[in-house]
Amino acid sequence: MTSNRTTDAATPPVHDHITDAVKAPALVRLAPNVVLMRFETLKVYAADGAVRHLLGAGVIRPGQTLVDSSSGIYALALAMACHRHGLRCRIVASTTVDDTIRAQLEVLGVTVDQMPPSDDLRLDQNRRVARVRELLARDPDLHWMRQYHDDVHHLGYAEAADLLRGALPGEQLTVVGSVGTGASTGGLTRSLREHDPRTLLVGVQPFGSVTFGSERFTDPDAIIAGIGSAIHFDNVHHDLYDRVHWLDFRHAMAATIGLLREHAVFAGLSTGAAHLVARWEAARHPDRTHVVIGADTGHRYTQRVFARHREALDPADLAPVEIASLDELTPPWAAIDWARRPRGPLVPTQERRKDPVP
Structure with missing residues (x-):
C-alpha cells in the first residue's frame, strides 16, 4: 500500500491515513537565510517511525498495547500511530496535558492516566515514570515506548531530512530547534550530516533544564513548555550540538508573539x-541557511502566551550573553559554543581556558 497516489507533482497527494498528512511540514522562508519548518505536530515522525520499525523488527505485534509518558504532543502522535497500525495505546499524561488533547486521546480509544496538578516538573516526571513501571509490573505484555530514551525515535526524521534537502538543494544548513527529548534535532541532523557533514x-x-547543565536556575514556565527536562534523557546526544542557547520564559514568549506579529505564524x-535564536545566528552567518524547527501550533499557548501579548518584550531589543563555560551561565539569554562535546560535569572557566575543548 502506498501513501501518496499522485501522478502530477502539482496535485496534492491523497493519503491513506491522517498521519501522513499531518506530519508533512510546511517550509516558509522568513528571511533570506532563515527557513521555518512548520509542523502541525512534529512528533508524528518520531512515533510513527518508531512504531513502523518496531513492527518490522518483530519487537511489537498488531493488537499489542503500547504505553508511554507524555506532556502532550507525543501522546497524540503515538495515539495516531497506534490507530494506523492496529495497536492499543495507554498514556501516562503529564499534569500539563490539556482538555483538548485529552479529549482527542479518549476518542481515539487511548487509556489515559493523568497525573495530579503540580508546579514541580521533576515531581510530575518522576510520578509518570513510577506509574509506567507500575503498569509494566502488572502487565508484562505492555510495550514501553520510552520516547525519552530509545533511539528508535530518531529514525522517522530521516524522511523529514530528505524533504529538507530536496527543498533546499546545495544550501549549507544550520538546524535550530528546542532540544526537548533530543529526537527531532538529533534525528534530523544525523540524517542531514550523512549527505553533508558541514550541517550545524x-x-x-530553558533555564532549569538538566540536559545542558542549567538546573541550578528556576524558570518553571519555560521548562514545562517541553523545551527542556528536569530528568536526564538518553535520546539527547550532546556531541551532535555545535551551539546551545538558553532563554527564559519572557524571551521565549516575546519571540513567539513576535513570530505571529511579523510573519503571521501561529x-x-x-x-x-x-x-x-535563528535570527541571531543568521545575522552572524549570512552564508548559511538556518532551518527553524516549528514543533506545533500555538493553540495550547493561547492563555499563557498569546493572551499576554501586550506585555511582551520587543524581540529586536533582545540579545544573548556569550559565555565560555557553564559556570558563567546566567539568565535571561546566554549562548555557548558547545563544539559537539559529550555530556559531562560543569567546567570551571579557568580550567577551560587552560585546556580549551576543540
Whole structure:
C-alpha cells in the first residue's frame, strides 16, 4: 500500500491515513537565510517511525498495547500511530496535558492516566515514570515506548531530512530547534550530516533544564513548555550540538508573539524561541541557511502566551550573553559554543581556558 497516489507533482497527494498528512511540514522562508519548518505536530515522525520499525523488527505485534509518558504532543502522535497500525495505546499524561488533547486521546480509544496538578516538573516526571513501571509490573505484555530514551525515535526524521534537502538543494544548513527529548534535532541532523557533514546544529534550552547543565536556575514556565527536562534523557546526544542557547520564559514568549506579529505564524513556545535564536545566528552567518524547527501550533499557548501579548518584550531589543563555560551561565539569554562535546560535569572557566575543548 502506498501513501501518496499522485501522478502530477502539482496535485496534492491523497493519503491513506491522517498521519501522513499531518506530519508533512510546511517550509516558509522568513528571511533570506532563515527557513521555518512548520509542523502541525512534529512528533508524528518520531512515533510513527518508531512504531513502523518496531513492527518490522518483530519487537511489537498488531493488537499489542503500547504505553508511554507524555506532556502532550507525543501522546497524540503515538495515539495516531497506534490507530494506523492496529495497536492499543495507554498514556501516562503529564499534569500539563490539556482538555483538548485529552479529549482527542479518549476518542481515539487511548487509556489515559493523568497525573495530579503540580508546579514541580521533576515531581510530575518522576510520578509518570513510577506509574509506567507500575503498569509494566502488572502487565508484562505492555510495550514501553520510552520516547525519552530509545533511539528508535530518531529514525522517522530521516524522511523529514530528505524533504529538507530536496527543498533546499546545495544550501549549507544550520538546524535550530528546542532540544526537548533530543529526537527531532538529533534525528534530523544525523540524517542531514550523512549527505553533508558541514550541517550545524544549534540547540535551544530553558533555564532549569538538566540536559545542558542549567538546573541550578528556576524558570518553571519555560521548562514545562517541553523545551527542556528536569530528568536526564538518553535520546539527547550532546556531541551532535555545535551551539546551545538558553532563554527564559519572557524571551521565549516575546519571540513567539513576535513570530505571529511579523510573519503571521501561529506557533508554539519552542518555535518562537528557536526563531529568536535563528535570527541571531543568521545575522552572524549570512552564508548559511538556518532551518527553524516549528514543533506545533500555538493553540495550547493561547492563555499563557498569546493572551499576554501586550506585555511582551520587543524581540529586536533582545540579545544573548556569550559565555565560555557553564559556570558563567546566567539568565535571561546566554549562548555557548558547545563544539559537539559529550555530556559531562560543569567546567570551571579557568580550567577551560587552560585546556580549551576543540
